[in-house]
Amino acid sequence: MSDISPLTEALIQGNSGKLLPLVNEALDSGRQASEILNSDLIAGMDLIGNKMASGEMFIPEVLMAARTMNQAVEVLKPHLAEGNYTSAGKIVLGTVKGDLHDIGKNLVRIMLESSGFEVIDLGVDVAPEAFVEAVQKNKPDLVGLSALLTTTLPNIKNTIESINSFCERSNLKIIVGGAPVTQAFADEIGADGYAPDAGSASKLVKSCVS
Numbered sequence: 001m002s003d004i005s006p007l008t009e010a011l012i013q014g015n016s017g018k019l020l021p022l023v024n025e026a027l028d029s030g031r032q033a034s035e036i037l038n039s040d041l042i043a044g045m046d047l048i049g050n051k052m053a054s055g056e057m058f059i060p061e062v063l064m065a066a067r068t069m070n071q072a073v074e075v076l077k078p079h080l081a082e083g084n085y086t087s088a089g090k091i092v093l094g095t096v097k098g099d100l101h102d103i104g105k106n107l108v109r110i111m112l113e114s115s116g117f118e119v120i121d122l123g124v125d126v127a128p129e130a131f132v133e134a135v136q137k138n139k140p141d142l143v144g145l146s147a148l149l150t151t152t153l154p155n156i157k158n159t160i161e162s163i164n165s166f167c168e169r170s171n172l173k174i175i176v177g178g179a180p181v182t183q184a185f186a187d188e189i190g191a192d193g194y195a196p197d198a199g200s201a202s203k204l205v206k207s208c209v210s
Contacts, residue, residue: 007044033080048199053199089142093144094124099146099155104178143172174191
Protein backbone atom coordinates (compact mmCIF):
# COMPACT_ATOMS: atom_id res chain seq x y z
CA MET A 1 0.00 0.00 0.00
CA SER A 2 3.02 2.27 -0.46
CA ASP A 3 1.31 4.23 -3.25
CA ILE A 4 -1.66 5.32 -1.14
CA SER A 5 -1.92 7.80 1.70
CA PRO A 6 -1.82 6.74 5.37
CA LEU A 7 -5.47 7.82 5.64
CA THR A 8 -6.53 5.59 2.78
CA GLU A 9 -4.50 2.71 4.17
CA ALA A 10 -6.15 3.06 7.59
CA LEU A 11 -9.57 3.14 5.92
CA ILE A 12 -8.92 -0.04 3.94
CA GLN A 13 -7.77 -1.71 7.15
CA GLY A 14 -10.98 -0.60 8.89
CA ASN A 15 -8.80 0.93 11.60
CA SER A 16 -10.79 3.84 13.04
CA GLY A 17 -8.33 4.22 15.93
CA LYS A 18 -5.68 5.09 13.37
CA LEU A 19 -7.80 6.92 10.80
CA LEU A 20 -9.65 9.44 12.99
CA PRO A 21 -6.48 10.99 14.49
CA LEU A 22 -5.03 11.20 10.96
CA VAL A 23 -8.16 13.02 9.76
CA ASN A 24 -7.88 15.52 12.62
CA GLU A 25 -4.18 16.02 11.95
CA ALA A 26 -4.92 16.68 8.28
CA LEU A 27 -7.56 19.27 9.21
CA ASP A 28 -5.21 20.92 11.71
CA SER A 29 -2.53 21.15 9.03
CA GLY A 30 -4.88 23.20 6.88
CA ARG A 31 -6.14 20.63 4.39
CA GLN A 32 -9.69 21.19 3.16
CA ALA A 33 -12.25 18.69 4.41
CA SER A 34 -13.54 18.16 0.87
CA GLU A 35 -10.04 17.28 -0.31
CA ILE A 36 -9.58 14.75 2.50
CA LEU A 37 -12.96 13.25 1.70
CA ASN A 38 -12.38 12.95 -2.04
CA SER A 39 -8.65 12.29 -2.29
CA ASP A 40 -8.22 9.95 0.68
CA LEU A 41 -11.55 8.51 1.78
CA ILE A 42 -13.73 8.21 -1.33
CA ALA A 43 -10.65 7.12 -3.25
CA GLY A 44 -10.20 4.46 -0.57
CA MET A 45 -13.77 3.24 -0.99
CA ASP A 46 -13.13 2.97 -4.72
CA LEU A 47 -10.16 0.72 -3.99
CA ILE A 48 -12.27 -1.32 -1.57
CA GLY A 49 -14.93 -1.78 -4.25
CA ASN A 50 -12.27 -3.02 -6.66
CA LYS A 51 -10.83 -5.37 -4.06
CA MET A 52 -14.26 -6.79 -3.30
CA ALA A 53 -15.00 -7.30 -6.99
CA SER A 54 -11.68 -9.13 -7.44
CA GLY A 55 -12.13 -11.31 -4.33
CA GLU A 56 -9.34 -9.64 -2.34
CA MET A 57 -11.79 -8.33 0.28
CA PHE A 58 -14.91 -9.91 1.69
CA ILE A 59 -18.16 -8.64 3.20
CA PRO A 60 -16.99 -8.45 6.87
CA GLU A 61 -13.90 -6.44 5.88
CA VAL A 62 -15.93 -4.16 3.64
CA LEU A 63 -18.48 -3.53 6.40
CA MET A 64 -15.69 -2.70 8.86
CA ALA A 65 -14.16 -0.27 6.38
CA ALA A 66 -17.56 1.30 5.72
CA ARG A 67 -18.14 1.84 9.45
CA THR A 68 -14.72 3.43 9.70
CA MET A 69 -15.56 5.64 6.71
CA ASN A 70 -18.78 6.78 8.35
CA GLN A 71 -16.90 7.72 11.54
CA ALA A 72 -14.41 9.75 9.53
CA VAL A 73 -17.20 11.51 7.64
CA GLU A 74 -18.76 12.51 10.97
CA VAL A 75 -15.47 14.22 11.87
CA LEU A 76 -15.44 16.01 8.51
CA LYS A 77 -19.12 17.02 8.37
CA PRO A 78 -18.87 20.32 10.30
CA HIS A 79 -16.03 21.38 8.00
CA LEU A 80 -17.74 20.16 4.83
CA ALA A 81 -20.68 22.41 5.64
CA GLU A 82 -18.32 25.37 5.32
CA GLY A 83 -17.14 24.37 1.87
CA ASN A 84 -18.68 23.56 -1.48
CA TYR A 85 -19.15 19.82 -1.03
CA THR A 86 -21.89 18.37 -3.20
CA SER A 87 -23.42 14.91 -3.50
CA ALA A 88 -21.90 12.56 -6.06
CA GLY A 89 -25.41 11.75 -7.27
CA LYS A 90 -28.83 10.52 -6.20
CA ILE A 91 -29.72 6.83 -6.32
CA VAL A 92 -32.97 4.93 -5.74
CA LEU A 93 -32.44 1.33 -4.60
CA GLY A 94 -34.82 -1.51 -3.87
CA THR A 95 -35.46 -5.25 -4.00
CA VAL A 96 -38.31 -5.96 -6.40
CA LYS A 97 -41.81 -7.14 -5.54
CA GLY A 98 -42.05 -10.66 -4.11
CA ASP A 99 -38.43 -10.76 -2.93
CA LEU A 100 -37.48 -10.15 0.70
CA HIS A 101 -33.69 -10.45 0.37
CA ASP A 102 -31.69 -7.35 1.20
CA ILE A 103 -28.10 -8.21 2.20
CA GLY A 104 -26.62 -7.44 -1.21
CA LYS A 105 -28.75 -4.32 -1.64
CA ASN A 106 -27.77 -3.07 1.80
CA LEU A 107 -24.09 -3.55 1.06
CA VAL A 108 -24.46 -1.61 -2.19
CA ARG A 109 -26.18 1.19 -0.26
CA ILE A 110 -23.40 1.32 2.34
CA MET A 111 -20.69 1.50 -0.30
CA LEU A 112 -22.50 4.18 -2.30
CA GLU A 113 -23.24 6.31 0.75
CA SER A 114 -19.60 5.99 1.79
CA SER A 115 -18.63 7.23 -1.67
CA GLY A 116 -20.71 10.40 -1.38
CA PHE A 117 -23.97 9.35 -3.03
CA GLU A 118 -27.41 10.20 -1.69
CA VAL A 119 -29.30 6.90 -1.54
CA ILE A 120 -33.06 6.49 -1.26
CA ASP A 121 -33.49 2.88 -0.12
CA LEU A 122 -37.03 1.62 -0.73
CA GLY A 123 -36.37 -1.66 1.06
CA VAL A 124 -37.65 -5.06 -0.06
CA ASP A 125 -40.77 -6.37 -1.83
CA VAL A 126 -41.07 -3.06 -3.69
CA ALA A 127 -43.86 -2.86 -6.27
CA PRO A 128 -43.20 -1.29 -9.69
CA GLU A 129 -45.52 1.61 -8.88
CA ALA A 130 -43.49 2.38 -5.74
CA PHE A 131 -40.33 2.66 -7.84
CA VAL A 132 -42.21 4.92 -10.27
CA GLU A 133 -43.37 7.14 -7.41
CA ALA A 134 -39.83 7.33 -5.97
CA VAL A 135 -38.39 8.29 -9.36
CA GLN A 136 -41.03 10.95 -9.95
CA LYS A 137 -40.56 12.38 -6.46
CA ASN A 138 -36.77 12.26 -6.09
CA LYS A 139 -35.55 12.73 -9.68
CA PRO A 140 -32.59 10.37 -9.18
CA ASP A 141 -29.65 9.87 -11.51
CA LEU A 142 -29.94 6.10 -11.29
CA VAL A 143 -32.23 3.28 -10.12
CA GLY A 144 -30.82 0.00 -8.80
CA LEU A 145 -33.06 -3.09 -8.88
CA SER A 146 -32.19 -6.24 -6.95
CA ALA A 147 -33.58 -9.78 -6.92
CA LEU A 148 -32.27 -12.97 -5.37
CA LEU A 149 -35.04 -15.34 -6.43
CA THR A 150 -35.40 -16.67 -9.96
CA THR A 151 -39.17 -16.41 -9.54
CA THR A 152 -38.93 -12.63 -9.02
CA LEU A 153 -36.84 -11.92 -12.13
CA PRO A 154 -40.00 -11.04 -14.12
CA ASN A 155 -40.64 -8.25 -11.62
CA ILE A 156 -37.34 -6.60 -12.57
CA LYS A 157 -38.62 -6.50 -16.14
CA ASN A 158 -42.06 -5.28 -15.00
CA THR A 159 -40.45 -2.50 -12.95
CA ILE A 160 -38.31 -1.29 -15.84
CA GLU A 161 -41.35 -1.29 -18.13
CA SER A 162 -43.31 0.76 -15.58
CA ILE A 163 -40.49 3.28 -15.20
CA ASN A 164 -40.23 3.54 -18.98
CA SER A 165 -43.97 4.18 -19.23
CA PHE A 166 -44.39 6.75 -16.47
CA CYS A 167 -41.00 8.42 -15.94
CA GLU A 168 -38.64 10.60 -17.93
CA ARG A 169 -35.80 8.29 -19.00
CA SER A 170 -33.55 10.62 -20.97
CA ASN A 171 -31.04 11.05 -18.12
CA LEU A 172 -32.06 8.15 -15.87
CA LYS A 173 -29.97 4.98 -15.76
CA ILE A 174 -31.26 1.63 -14.45
CA ILE A 175 -28.93 -1.11 -13.25
CA VAL A 176 -29.78 -4.60 -12.02
CA GLY A 177 -28.16 -7.25 -9.86
CA GLY A 178 -28.68 -10.31 -7.70
CA ALA A 179 -27.74 -13.97 -7.74
CA PRO A 180 -29.97 -15.11 -10.65
CA VAL A 181 -29.38 -12.00 -12.77
CA THR A 182 -27.00 -12.17 -15.73
CA GLN A 183 -25.66 -9.73 -18.30
CA ALA A 184 -27.77 -11.45 -20.96
CA PHE A 185 -30.93 -10.94 -18.88
CA ALA A 186 -30.01 -7.30 -18.25
CA ASP A 187 -29.57 -6.75 -21.98
CA GLU A 188 -32.85 -8.52 -22.74
CA ILE A 189 -34.92 -6.32 -20.43
CA GLY A 190 -33.27 -3.05 -21.41
CA ALA A 191 -31.26 -2.32 -18.27
CA ASP A 192 -28.36 0.11 -18.62
CA GLY A 193 -26.01 -2.07 -16.61
CA TYR A 194 -25.51 -5.25 -14.61
CA ALA A 195 -23.31 -5.92 -11.59
CA PRO A 196 -22.65 -9.37 -10.08
CA ASP A 197 -21.67 -8.06 -6.63
CA ALA A 198 -21.64 -4.94 -4.46
CA GLY A 199 -18.10 -3.95 -5.38
CA SER A 200 -18.92 -4.10 -9.07
CA ALA A 201 -22.21 -2.28 -8.47
CA SER A 202 -20.45 0.63 -6.77
CA LYS A 203 -18.02 0.92 -9.66
CA LEU A 204 -20.83 0.64 -12.22
CA VAL A 205 -22.88 3.38 -10.56
CA LYS A 206 -19.92 5.75 -10.67
CA SER A 207 -19.35 5.05 -14.37
CA CYS A 208 -23.06 5.59 -15.12
CA VAL A 209 -23.43 8.82 -13.14
CA SER A 210 -20.11 10.49 -13.95
